[in-house]
Amino acid sequence: MVFVIRRLLQALFLGLVMSALVFAGIFAVGNPVDILIDPDATQAERARLIAQLGLDRPFHEQYFIFLGNLLQGDFGNSFVYNRPALTLILERMPATLELAFAAIVIAVVLGIPLGVYAGLRHGTPGSQAVMAGSILGFSVPNFWQAIMLIMVFSVMLGWFPVSGRGEVGTFLGIRSSLFTLNGLHHIALPAINLAIGHLALVIRLARSGTREVQAQDFIRFARAKGLSEPRIVLVHLLRNILIPIVTLVGMSFGGLIAFAVVTETIFAWPGMGKLIIDSIRMLDRPVVVAYLIVIVVIFIILNLLVDLLYSLIDPRIRLDEARQ
Amino acid sequence: MSLLQIDNLQTHFFTSAGVVKAVDGVSYAVDRGEVLAVVGESGSGKSVTGLSVMGLIDAPGRVVGGAIRFDGREIAGLPNAEMRKLRGARIAMIFQDPMMTLNPVLRIDTQMVETILAHRAMSRSEAWALSRDTLGRVGIPSPDERMRAYPHQFSGGMRQRVAIAIALLNKPDLIIADEPTTALDVTIQAQILHLMQGLVEEERTALVWITHDLSVVAGFADRVAVMYAGEIVEEARTDDLIAAPRHPYTRGLIGSVPSRNLRGRRLAQIPGGAPPALNRPEGCRFAPRCAFCTEGCERPQELRDKVRCWRAAELPEYAEALA
Structure with missing residues (x-):
């Protein structure tokens, strides 16, 4: 039993590290704004959307918001489908x-x-x-x-x-x-x-x-x-x-x-x-x-x-x- | 008619380097209630002889000649299905390393019960009870509990006791024990010897005790067969062999056993090593290491009067030679 508990704690830690790595990795790959927002959109519209998605905040803030949501079981909504990401995957x-x-x-x-x-x-x-x-x-x-x-x-x-x-x-x-x-x-x-x-x-x-x-x-x-x-x-x-x-x-x-x-x-x-x-x-x-x-x-x-x-x-x- | 009679047995291994004549014309016999010790160094063919009797020679090895008569029936070359009925039922074998002979992932009761069920029509619970009783007989404390243990939960000596119990399960007529005490501490060795002696006497089981250790043999075996380079070089009653060994090799073996009488003296040893199995001397196989070697020893030696040495009669008495 001790073994199983220890392994679960290890798993938790691993998940945390993994989430940070993945988050940073995908942050480095590109800005979703470029793809998601209609190029014809006005500057005001752009700014509103970016603020809505939280993409105007610094990286670490974005990560902690994500982590906070994650702990409540919320993986966020897909930008593309506008549905919960976890539901899509499941x-x-x-x-x-x-x-x-x-x-x-x-x-x-x-x-x-x-x-x-x-x-x-x-x-x-x-x-x-x-x-x-x-x-x-x-x-x-x-x-x-x-x-x-x-x-x-x-x-x-x-x-x-x-x-x-x-x-x-x-x-x-x-x-x-x-x-x-x-x-x-x-x-x-x-x-x-x-x-x-x-x-x-x-x-x-x-x-x-x-x-x-x-x-x-x-x-x-x-x-x-x-x-x-x-x-x-x-x-x-x-x-x-x-x-x-x-x-x-x-x-x-x-x-x-x-x-x-x-x-x-x-x-x-x-x-x-x-x-x-x-x-x-x-x-x-x-x-x-x-x-x-x-x-x-x-x-x-x-x-x-x-x-x-x-x-x-x-x-x-x-x-x-x-x-x- | 002895229970087991081996005549001119030849077991060869066909390797890419050549034919290894591991057993090259071995004959011996053992009867019910009798203990025969087969003594020899590594590679002398003593274990291969035992495995040949069991029909357990794996490729590239094969029994190529000779006869193995068990209880009046020729068993050399018997089909595997027939041989399987004898193995573990009428002829049992115990191996050297008790750490390796029990399956590490199966419980003791599984390994015992299967041995019974392979040969007898018996219910599982009866087989279990018989196994437990046998475990008790070989001196394992609280057998009920130990039945459910795994091999790694036993010490080496206890594991060998389990192996012995497995060999005894079906009340075999013959047990072939291949160096069963070699891997054990000396104190444990003595216990196992004592145990085997008692069990063999009780059941009148024939026992072939393969060992490289002459000191184990004294007071235990009735007769000794000494093997060298695939042949038996001498066979005699144990007391006679120890008191008056006739073959130079046997003399060397006995001379090299440390004993209290010879304190302070240099321990004798046989010079050189056993000849490679692929390149044995043409004549007497022991000649290159023999202190008594003369002209005439380049002829192959016959087993005459149970000694494979043509000079055996003219060699000085062993006792004299010592002095």
């Missing part, structure tokens, strides 16, 4: 989350068995084929791969829709396209596109972990006990290779949420990535800041989950002790 978040989730599931569900297989059958043609595939997987540029996927599976074969999110279903109060067939049909290609690079990494980690653990005495002892091969692999080996994979998955998930921009753009997936790119272009300060803070919070939560998972997987890792 509206788009489910689409991005489901895409990232689908990609991670694909990467793990395919990656671990393939990696373990490659590790157990090291040196065989099957293992070498898996490894060659994984090298290809993370070497191919994501955007090109996306275009190829669309060309082959949507345009030429016509198996999947070219773009868009499809129908959204509701399950346990969660609205997601993962709950309808049409939605799954739409998410397949973008999810695969996002998954391939991470799939390749999971394969490599699972393989190297398998080879390392396989040589350990406890695996030999498990054999000497007369256990069946599936039991040895699924229980004795698998749990020992999970730690690096959990780390990777945690980090990947954050990365997928934050940087799904390319895939979202190509597949016209209405997620956060598209929103943030537009907002940066329009210098829509509140949205960018709110987005980055949301991302930071997501990363912090994921990190916390990963650490908690560690202690579940490996009893030797005791969180409270380790941090003292």
